[in-house]
Structures are given as C-alpha cells and as structure tokens.
Amino acid sequence: MSLSPYAIPFFSSVPPSKLSxxxxxxxxxxxxxxxxxxxxxxxxxxxxxxxxxxxxxxxxxxxxxxxxxxxPSISSTSLHVLLFNVRGLDLRWQEVLLLISSFKFDALILVETGECDISFHQKIFQDYRLLYQIGENRNGGVLILIKETFSISRVPCSIPNICVVDIKGEDNLRVIGVYAPDSKSWSWDDLSAFVSSKCVIYGDFNVDIMDDGKKADTLLHWADDQSLAHVVPNSHTSLRSNRVIDYAFIKGLNLDIQVYNGNTTSDHLPILSVISLNSSQYKxxxxxxxxxxxxxxxxxxxxxxxxxxxxxxxxxxxxxxxxxxxxxxxxxxxxxxxxxRSALPAEIRSFLSYIRALSFRQLRTKCSTLKKEVCFLKKIAKKELNIFYATQLDNLIRLRNSSSSSSFWYRSKRFFKPSSSSLYGFIDISGQIVKECD
Structure with missing residues (x-):
C-alpha cells in the first residue's frame, strides 16, 4: 500500500487544480x-x-x-491520621498500640497526654518519631507521632498545648496538634502565624460548632479569616455528652474524617482520618x-x-x-x-462559591431567613448549570451532524448501514456468504 495517494480529493469542493x-x-x-x-x-x-x-x-x-x-488516572497518595484525646498517655498507651496495629497510621495526634517520659514512649512506638509539647498543667500536653519513613521538621512554637510539624515533600504539609481547654491562656489569633497554604489542624477544641453559640462564632470567625474549612465527624466525639469537640480544620487539602466506634477507656472517641495528597507522578x-x-x-x-x-x-x-x-x-x-482550567464559566464558578459561603454562614447562625435564601439560590444555580450543560451538548451534536467539511462523521456515516439485531449469514474462508438455509 502506498501512503502518498495524490488522487482526486473525495470531497466535492475541489481546490484549484494547481494546488496539490x-x-x-x-x-x-x-x-x-x-x-x-x-x-x-x-x-x-x-x-x-x-x-x-x-x-x-x-x-x-x-x-x-x-x-x-x-x-495513570488522576490519583493520590493518602496519609492516615489518628486524633485521640487519651486523657493520660501513661494509662492508655496500650490502647494506642492496638489502634496502630489495626489501622497502620502514618501519623498520630494525641492530646491531653499528661506529662510524658519521651524516652519510655520512644521504645514503645519504635516506628515513629515523637514530638511533644508540654501543657499548662499536669493533665495537658500534645504528642505528635510521625512514621520514620517521612522527612519532617519541627516548627518552633512556645504556645503550650500546641505542637507544629512540617512533613516535607513536593509541597510541604503542615500538621498542627491542638488541645484547647476552657482555661487556656492563649487565643485563636495566636495560631494565625502557624497557618500555611497547605495545612491541617487537629485537636480537641472544646467547642461544638453547632451548639456552642458565641464560642463557636469566635472560633469560626478566626477560621474564616485564615481561609480554613472545618471538617467534622457525623456523630458525637465526647462520651460524657452528645457534643462534637474533636475535629480538624484544613487549608489546601482534602480530608475524610469519622469516629471510631470501638471500645475505649477514654472519655473521648478516637477520630480516624485520611488526608489526600496529590502525588507528582499523577499530576x-x-x-x-x-x-x-x-x-x-x-x-x-x-x-x-x-x-x-x-x-x-x-x-x-x-x-x-x-x-x-x-x-x-x-x-x-x-x-x-x-x-x-475549569470548564465552567467564571460567573457560574463565582456564583457557586458565594452560595457555599452563604450556606456555611447559615449553618453557624441557624437563621431561617438565610436558609430560605440559600435554598432559592441553589435552585437558580442548578437551573443555570443545566442550561449551560444543555447548550454545550447542543453545540456538540450540531457540529457532529453538520454538513460542513469539518465533520468527518457526516461523510463517513453514509458508508455504514443501519444496525440490526438480525443475522443474515456468515462469510466463510473463501469469501462466500453462507446463509442459514444453506
């Protein structure tokens, strides 16, 4: 077969003969x-x-x-993290070991640890590097454990009950462990200097975002100023009440979180989470x-x-x-x-972002008027999206079935017969058509 067939073009709109x-x-x-x-x-x-x-x-x-x-398809590596208010690590280190053996965590944030003998616990958690920050009393303290396979650096922090560590990679991930009792001597604004473009803040905040009114508004107002999004389990984390006080704030990350419903001797349930980290080979x-x-x-x-x-x-x-x-x-x-670049027009993306921010405000304030406005705007957004998608599909179908010279399928479909479920016969080795009656 020759691959340079300078024959007469197939299409009727033939160019001048001088042009090949x-x-x-x-x-x-x-x-x-x-x-x-x-x-x-x-x-x-x-x-x-x-x-x-x-x-x-x-x-x-x-x-x-x-x-x-x-x-490869778009994928990600994951970081499995445990958040656990142990109420004294010396009393519950065996429980922590049992959780590690079950879930193979990459990192652990243990809060309200009490005073820790790091040399003793290092022998117990041999596969992890330990970073400890003292508390304001003998019951406080935060201990972060990171697997030895990760390259990390501790960020200096003098605030009690706050431990900050950077996990190094293509993009550094900052992990902050927080224990915030009601008697804390610092404010949320003191943490602002440690918030990075890609970070997650785990902790026992002693604030129920949905039920604690002014305390919740103060925390969420600070989080909004730092562009932090809260990620909360779907069930209570305290065994002494129905409050959700153990959760995380994230920035520049995706995080899934849930409560561990197994047995525990602490008055807080362990929190299991997975951080999705985009891997460079999949970008x-x-x-x-x-x-x-x-x-x-x-x-x-x-x-x-x-x-x-x-x-x-x-x-x-x-x-x-x-x-x-x-x-x-x-x-x-x-x-x-x-x-x-996103396929959605800029005005639709901006409108969706506005609705999302408004819905978060409604969840915090529980304002019925705001709830009606959010529902109304969501209907408008859904309608606009449907119109946009329908327009895109209509343009695609119109182009595909057009009679213009740009439509290859318009010309090729003339050489295809309509599909049928009936079988008329077979072509044998000699090229003859063999029908059923034969």
Whole structure:
C-alpha cells in the first residue's frame, strides 16, 4: 500500500487544480485550526507521508498510544491520621498500640497526654518519631507521632498545648496538634502565624460548632479569616455528652474524617482520618485534539476508498480500526493538570462559591431567613448549570451532524448501514456468504 495517494480529493469542493491535495489540506488546517493544532496536524501529515508503508506508520504511532495509555488516572497518595484525646498517655498507651496495629497510621495526634517520659514512649512506638509539647498543667500536653519513613521538621512554637510539624515533600504539609481547654491562656489569633497554604489542624477544641453559640462564632470567625474549612465527624466525639469537640480544620487539602466506634477507656472517641495528597507522578492529564483527528481522517479517506479490499475484508477492516485508534493516540497531548482550567464559566464558578459561603454562614447562625435564601439560590444555580450543560451538548451534536467539511462523521456515516439485531449469514474462508438455509 502506498501512503502518498495524490488522487482526486473525495470531497466535492475541489481546490484549484494547481494546488496539490497536501497543500489544500494544509491551507484548510491553517484556516480552521489553532496554531498548536496546525503544527500537530502538520507533524502527523509528515509522519504519514514519510513512512514507506502502512505497517511502519502504525508502528510509529503505536509509541504515542503506548505513552498515552500508560498515563495513570488522576490519583493520590493518602496519609492516615489518628486524633485521640487519651486523657493520660501513661494509662492508655496500650490502647494506642492496638489502634496502630489495626489501622497502620502514618501519623498520630494525641492530646491531653499528661506529662510524658519521651524516652519510655520512644521504645514503645519504635516506628515513629515523637514530638511533644508540654501543657499548662499536669493533665495537658500534645504528642505528635510521625512514621520514620517521612522527612519532617519541627516548627518552633512556645504556645503550650500546641505542637507544629512540617512533613516535607513536593509541597510541604503542615500538621498542627491542638488541645484547647476552657482555661487556656492563649487565643485563636495566636495560631494565625502557624497557618500555611497547605495545612491541617487537629485537636480537641472544646467547642461544638453547632451548639456552642458565641464560642463557636469566635472560633469560626478566626477560621474564616485564615481561609480554613472545618471538617467534622457525623456523630458525637465526647462520651460524657452528645457534643462534637474533636475535629480538624484544613487549608489546601482534602480530608475524610469519622469516629471510631470501638471500645475505649477514654472519655473521648478516637477520630480516624485520611488526608489526600496529590502525588507528582499523577499530576498529568491528557486531551485528544479531535479537530486534528477529524481533519486528518478526512485527508486519508480517499486512501481507504482505494484500498478497501473485499477479498481480504478482515485484514483491511482491522487495519482501518487500528489506525483510527492509533491516530487518536497520536492526537493526544499530555499536559500538566496545574494548568487545567475549569470548564465552567467564571460567573457560574463565582456564583457557586458565594452560595457555599452563604450556606456555611447559615449553618453557624441557624437563621431561617438565610436558609430560605440559600435554598432559592441553589435552585437558580442548578437551573443555570443545566442550561449551560444543555447548550454545550447542543453545540456538540450540531457540529457532529453538520454538513460542513469539518465533520468527518457526516461523510463517513453514509458508508455504514443501519444496525440490526438480525443475522443474515456468515462469510466463510473463501469469501462466500453462507446463509442459514444453506
């Protein structure tokens, strides 16, 4: 098979005879494609025409498809963290060991530890590095344990019951352990200097966000100023009341959290959490440039018309399907997800952010008027999203079924028969059609 078929173009809108088919399609690509897509189309065209045969072209494009297929889906590494008010670590270190053996935590934040003998506990928790911050009395204290496999650095902090550590990686993650009894001598504003662009604050805050009124408003107002979002378990954490006082604040992270409902001798339930950390090897996405795919398929249409061999239809058909698959891989561009832009228009994104902020305010204030406003705005947002998605789908379908020269499928669908569930016969090795009656 020759890969340079300078035959009469398949389409009726034939360019002037002085222009070759190649030059015609290059001009067409320059007029209809972006600068990037034009260069991609030109490179594919060069590869097609410079390959001596179809097999060598398929082999060349196979390399691009292999790279594209091996690209992993967006994924993340996870950090498993335990938050536990132990009410005296000397009394409950065996309980902590049992939790570690069950869940294989990467980090532990233990609060209200009491005075700790670090040398003793280091022998017990041999796989972890221990960072301890004293409390304001003999019952206080925060101990953070990080697995030895992580590279960490402690952040100097003189505030009692506050322990700060950075876990080093592509983006440093700051973990802050907090024990905040009602008698604390410091304020929430004292923690502001330790909040980073990517951090999580775990602790026993002794504040129920939903039920503690002014105390909750003070904490949440500080969190809002620091762009921190609270992540709260869906059930109470205190065994002495139905209050939720053990939870986390996050910034620049995703976190899942839940209460451990197993037995404990403490008056607080252990809190299990998972922090999702994007891994650098997964920060790549891919995009298929379908306009290039469509135009190049249009360019090669006459080639397939000339070489469509019914005597060896299986081989021809397999080659055709394979080249469509490999061409899609050749038209696939790998890009950095950090440069990805949301598909939603800016005004819709801004409106959704406003509704989210308003809904958080309603949860804090429990204002019925605000609740009605949030519900009303959510209906408007849902309607706007549906209109946007419907418009996008309508444009896509209109382009796909248009009679313009840019629509490859409009021309190719004429060569496909309507699908049917009926089986009329088989083609045997000799190429003869064998029907059931035979």
């Amino acid at each position: 088919k190649r030059n015609f399609y290059l001009c067409k690509a320059k007029d209809s494609l972006s600068h990037f897509d034009f260069n991609l189309f030109y490179n594919i065209l060069e590869e097609w025409e410079n390959c001596p045969n179809l097999h060598s072209c398929l082999s060349l494009w196979q390399e691009f498809s292999s790279t594209s297929d091996e690209l 790549l996405g891919k995009n298929i440039h379908w306009k290039v795919f469509s135009l190049f398929s249009e360019y090669t249409f006459s080639f397939w018309e000339e070489n469509w061999n019914l005597s060896s239809i299986d081989i021809t058909y397999n080659n055709y399907i394979r080249i469509l698959y490999l061409l899609s891989g050749r038209c696939t561009i790998v890009f950095n997800l950090n440069k990805y």
